[in-house]
Amino acid sequence: MLAAQYPHLVLLPGLVNDSRLWQHQVSGLAEIAQVTVGDLTKGHTIAEMASDILASAPAGPFALAGLSMGGYVALEIMREAPERIVALALLDTSARPDSLIARDMRNEAIEQAESNYQAVIAALMPKQLHPMHMEDADLVSLITDMAMSLGNKIFIRQQRAIAGRIDSIPSLSLIKCPTLVLCGREDALTPIGLHQEMVAAIEGAGLMMVSDCGHLSALEQPQRVNEALIQWLAKIIH
Structure with missing residues (x-):
C-alpha cells in the first residue's frame, strides 16, 4: 500500500503532555496510518484547542484519538466538525464536566503551580500511574x-x-463513526464507569479495559493500546 493511501491519524495529548505521550503509537502505527500529534498548548479553552487542531489537521477526513484532556478536545471536535472525523478513539477520559469538588481541586493546583510547580507534578504522578509503574524510574522521569x-x-x-469544559454527554448519541473507548483498569482519575457511560451512549462503540494500567495507558501499556488502535483503524482501511 502506498503511503498516500494510509488514513491520517491525529493524536491528542493530555494535560502537560507533549508528543512523547504518543511515542509508541507514532512508531507502532506508522505502517498503517499517517500519524501526527496535535498541539494543545496554545488554546485557552477546549473549544480554542479544537479549532487549533481542525486548522492544523491534514486536509480532508482523518481519524482522531485523544487521551484525557485530549479526549475532551476530541469530543469538542466531534461537535464542531463531525464530517471531518472518520473514526474516533477516546482513551482514559470522560464526557462529563468537572464536579464542584474537582474544580476546587484544580483551582488549588493552579494556585500551588504559581509558586511550586514541581511539587504539583510530583503529587499528580501517583494519580496518573498504576502503582507498579510508579517504580519505573524512566517512565516517571519522562512524564x-x-x-x-x-x-x-x-x-x-x-x-x-479543562475546568471550563462543557458537558459532552448530550452530544454522544450524535457520534456515528467507528468509536473505540479504552481505559486502564486501574485508572484513578477517569474510572471505568465513565468509559462504560460513553460506550452506552455512542452507537456501536467498543470498550477495551487494559489491566495493570492507570491513567496514561499510551505509555503504561503501549503494546496493548497499539493492538486496540490497529483493530480500530482496520475498520476504515479498505
Whole structure:
C-alpha cells in the first residue's frame, strides 16, 4: 500500500503532555496510518484547542484519538466538525464536566503551580500511574520532563480550560463513526464507569479495559493500546 493511501491519524495529548505521550503509537502505527500529534498548548479553552487542531489537521477526513484532556478536545471536535472525523478513539477520559469538588481541586493546583510547580507534578504522578509503574524510574522521569518542559504557565492554562469544559454527554448519541473507548483498569482519575457511560451512549462503540494500567495507558501499556488502535483503524482501511 502506498503511503498516500494510509488514513491520517491525529493524536491528542493530555494535560502537560507533549508528543512523547504518543511515542509508541507514532512508531507502532506508522505502517498503517499517517500519524501526527496535535498541539494543545496554545488554546485557552477546549473549544480554542479544537479549532487549533481542525486548522492544523491534514486536509480532508482523518481519524482522531485523544487521551484525557485530549479526549475532551476530541469530543469538542466531534461537535464542531463531525464530517471531518472518520473514526474516533477516546482513551482514559470522560464526557462529563468537572464536579464542584474537582474544580476546587484544580483551582488549588493552579494556585500551588504559581509558586511550586514541581511539587504539583510530583503529587499528580501517583494519580496518573498504576502503582507498579510508579517504580519505573524512566517512565516517571519522562512524564515529569514533559510537564516541566511545558512549564507552569501551560499547566495553568490547560487546567483552566479543562475546568471550563462543557458537558459532552448530550452530544454522544450524535457520534456515528467507528468509536473505540479504552481505559486502564486501574485508572484513578477517569474510572471505568465513565468509559462504560460513553460506550452506552455512542452507537456501536467498543470498550477495551487494559489491566495493570492507570491513567496514561499510551505509555503504561503501549503494546496493548497499539493492538486496540490497529483493530480500530482496520475498520476504515479498505
